[in-house]
Amino acid sequence: MKNIFKSIAIAFPIFIGTVLNSSDSFAQATATASASANIITPISIAKTVDMNFGNVAVSATIAGTAVLAPAGTRTTGGAGGVTLPATTGTVSAASFDVTGQASYTYAITLPSSTTITDGSSHTMTVDNFTSVPATTGTLSGSGTQTLNVGATLNVSAGQASGTYTNATGVPVTVNYN
Numbered sequence: 323m324k325n326i327f328k329s330i331a332i333a334f335p336i337f338i339g340t341v342l343n344s345s346d347s348f349a350q351a352t353a354t355a356s357a358s359a360n361i362i363t364p365i366s367i368a369k370t371v372d373m374n375f376g377n378v379a380v381s382a383t384i385a386g387t388a389v390l391a392p393a394g395t396r397t398t399g400g401a402g403g404v405t406l407p408a409t410t411g412t413v414s415a416a417s418f419d420v421t422g423q424a425s426y427t428y429a430i431t432l433p434s435s436t437t438i439t440d441g442s443s444h445t446m447t448v449d450n451f452t453s454v455p456a457t458t459g460t461l462s463g464s465g466t467q468t469l470n471v472g473a474t475l476n477v478s479a480g481q482a483s484g485t486y487t488n489a490t491g492v493p494v495t496v497n498y499n
Contacts, residue, residue: 365422376413440484
């Protein structure tokens with residue numbers, strides 16, 4: 323009889339453990355999901371034409387501006403101290419080729435201003451940058467678009483003559499929306 327009680331005492335915890343473990347397996351379920359990604363063509367921008375305001379004449383006493391539109395046309399502004407001679411020189415808006423994923427839209431970031439210099443101590447500020455497209459572009463079905471950029475050249479009264487440029491260029495940034 324002692325052996326029977328010993329056998330029951332030993333078997334009971336094993337039986338209870340088996341019952342509990344078997345019910346635990348019914349409280350658990352597993353499912354799987356697949357993972358995927360779609361890698362798109364990176365967006366890029368490449369300069370094709372530099373910005374050039376062309377020949378600008380300045381008053382000895384009055385400041386003014388030359389405004390270069392993204393279409394490459396010029397006008398004057400400010401207090402009237404700038405004129406645009408008939409011999410225009412090279413006039414061109416900056417132009418960039420934007421490429422990337424077909425039909426995607428992108429945001430355009432233009433600089434707030436830049437300084438150009440004659441290589442000496444004379445400088446002018448270029449600001450009020452504008453572009454076509456303006457703030458958002460859409461790549462074509464082949465994944466391309468031309469981006470043209472204009473700006474305003476601020477000319478001081480009696481500005482020293484010479485060729486003015488900037489070493490850092492005009493940074494234009496594009497990012498997918």
